[in-house]
Amino acid sequence: MGSVGAKEVPVLLSPEGLRIDGRRVDELRAIRIRAGALHHADGSAFVEWGANKVMAAVYGPREVHPRHLQQNTKAVIQCKYNMAAFSVDERKRPGLDRRSQEISKVIAEALESVVFVEEFPRTSIDVYIEVLQANAGTRCAGIVAASVALADAGIPMVDLLPAVAVGKAGGAIVLDLKKEEDNFGEADLPMAIVPQSGRLVLLQMEGHLTREELAQALDLGVAGCRHLHDLMKQALRERYASAPTETAA
Amino acid sequence: MSEEVTAEILTTHILELAGSGKRLDGRGADEYRPISVEPGFVVTADGSGLVRIGDTTAVAGIKLEPGKPFPDTPNAGVLTTNAELVPLSSPIFEPGPPQPGAIEVSRVVDRAIRAAETIDLTRLCVTPGEKSWVCYVDVHILDHGGNLIDASLLAALTALTHTVVPAQRFGIADADFPLEVRHQPVECTFVRLGDAIVVDPTFDEERACQGRITVATDEAGQIVAMQKGLIGAFSPDDVKSVVERAFRHGDRMRAIATGKGA
Numbered sequence: 001m002g003s004v005g006a007k008e009v010p011v012l013l014s015p016e017g018l019r020i021d022g023r024r025v026d027e028l029r030a031i032r033i034r035a036g037a038l039h040h041a042d043g044s045a046f047v048e049w050g051a052n053k054v055m056a057a058v059y060g061p062r063e064v065h066p067r068h069l070q071q072n073t074k075a076v077i078q079c080k081y082n083m084a085a086f087s088v089d090e091r092k093r094p095g096l097d098r099r100s101q102e103i104s105k106v107i108a109e110a111l112e113s114v115v116f117v118e119e120f121p122r123t124s125i126d127v128y129i130e131v132l133q134a135n136a137g138t139r140c141a142g143i144v145a146a147s148v149a150l151a152d153a154g155i156p157m158v159d160l161l162p163a164v165a166v167g168k169a170g171g172a173i174v175l176d177l178k179k180e181e182d183n184f185g186e187a188d189l190p191m192a193i194v195p196q197s198g199r200l201v202l203l204q205m206e207g208h209l210t211r212e213e214l215a216q217a218l219d220l221g222v223a224g225c226r227h228l229h230d231l232m233k234q235a236l237r238e239r240y241a242s243a244p245t246e247t248a249a
Numbered sequence: 250m251s252e253e254v255t256a257e258i259l260t261t262h263i264l265e266l267a268g269s270g271k272r273l274d275g276r277g278a279d280e281y282r283p284i285s286v287e288p289g290f291v292v293t294a295d296g297s298g299l300v301r302i303g304d305t306t307a308v309a310g311i312k313l314e315p316g317k318p319f320p321d322t323p324n325a326g327v328l329t330t331n332a333e334l335v336p337l338s339s340p341i342f343e344p345g346p347p348q349p350g351a352i353e354v355s356r357v358v359d360r361a362i363r364a365a366e367t368i369d370l371t372r373l374c375v376t377p378g379e380k381s382w383v384c385y386v387d388v389h390i391l392d393h394g395g396n397l398i399d400a401s402l403l404a405a406l407t408a409l410t411h412t413v414v415p416a417q418r419f420g421i422a423d424a425d426f427p428l429e430v431r432h433q434p435v436e437c438t439f440v441r442l443g444d445a446i447v448v449d450p451t452f453d454e455e456r457a458c459q460g461r462i463t464v465a466t467d468e469a470g471q472i473v474a475m476q477k478g479l480i481g482a483f484s485p486d487d488v489k490s491v492v493e494r495a496f497r498h499g500d501r502m503r504a505i506a507t508g509k510g511a
Contacts, residue, residue, distance in 0.1 A: 203488065
């Protein structure tokens with residue numbers, strides 16, 4: 001990708017093979033997932049992932065608004081991914097821009113690929129994702145949070161959906177891009193997998209990759225997702241190991 | 250019979266056919282519908298192209314205007330891509346703000362054009378930080394027969410390839426000059442129908458499908474953009490195999506867009 005402007009490009013990979021924040025190429029940033037972070041939602045989760053902070057809430061199954069979106073054979077999943085104005089360096093104009101709408105659409109489709117929507121005809125399952133602090137990988141953090149929140153809401157699904165962005169930075173295929181790697185790297189490839197089948201339900205890509213690099217990136221991403229899956233299950237266990245108590249962010 | 254019921258019957262039929270390696274219109278799994286391009290379809294545009302893929306029609310028009318570069322890219326022109334699914338293209342569209350489907354088409358097409366570095370944006374800078382060209386790529390879907398992404402990008406690439414920068418009209422240079430297209434991104438879209446993954450889905454196949462995946466390739470053997478959409482899943486091996494297919498189709502479509510092929 002690389003910006004066209006004449007900006008100082010940071011060194012993304014040291015001669016020792018370490019990244020800008022000292023991580024190895026196959027290392028995730030520190031992740032903390034908390035299931036049940038909100039009082040009033042049917043299900044919720046808060047994800048802190050590197051310098052990202054993302055909250056997800058699930059409401060439903062409930063009546064469909066607007067009514068004409070109702071489907072007679074299944075629930076509709078309505079997802080709203082939203083970035084707070086203060087979540088990025090330069091203030092983001094509030095409201096739905098085209099990027100948010102596209103991300104909302106692909107996340108809703110990824111979630112619907114695993115939720116048993118046919119169990120709840122004529123209802124809506126509403127998923128809200130609020131990005132409070134952003135540092136690359138917010139859609140992946142959003143999916144992780146949303147799928148833990150769906151589980152927290154007791155909505156039946158095939159599996160949780162771990163998600164991570166792989167990419168190319170400083171010439172190497174790396175796991176879990178942070179902001180500098182996203183801005184100045186050569187490629188960005190966010191993905192989400194169904195752990196049971198190993199299949200991808202979200203996949204986007206931008207930049208430049210050869211076929212061999214793509215194969216390497218997919219392997220790295222799947223491995224990263226497997227690790228995330230453990231963290232997600234752990235978060236749900238922590239929440240339900242004892243009787244759930246009232247918790248808040 | 251209600252529309253919902255007929256759609257359901259059609260979906261079942263399409264999936265059954267796919268199970269025995271067949272498609273409703275008789276095509277093979279790796280076969281595009283006939284593709285035709287018509288550069289210069291709109292004379293009021295600085296560049297244009299009309300593309301037909303089967304019964305899908307997209308027309309792209311390029312307009313260049315002097316404007317200001319973005320503060321973070323003072324040495325570059327500005328490129329914006331927009332796709333509109335106008336109501337005349339299908340009974341399923343209504344007038345109003347763009348729906349998520351149209352936004353996705355716009356963004357996936359824009360991503361391919363941008364990531365492939367199709368246009369050297371620094372060539373569109375007039376005075377650094379002060380004045381640059383703004384290049385608008387507007388795609389209108391006129392006939393929605395499915396696979397809007399491939400048709401839209403092919404129309405945009407055809408249009409860009411035949412664009413003349415109106416420098417004289419705006420008093421920026423003594424003569425107009427052709428826009429230089431450095432790379433040729435082409436997107437190829439596939440859908441899953443049961444165990445089959447077929448290229449160039451029709452409207453009905455898109456409605457029946459269990460997942461859609463688009464791969465953008467350039468002429469140098471690079472993958473420049475991808476998008477998985479709709480409800481469904483693909484294995485990493487599925488992804489690798491559609492990438493190979495996308496390169497094969499992409500080279501043929503590049504030749505068509507640039508007027509070097511059939």
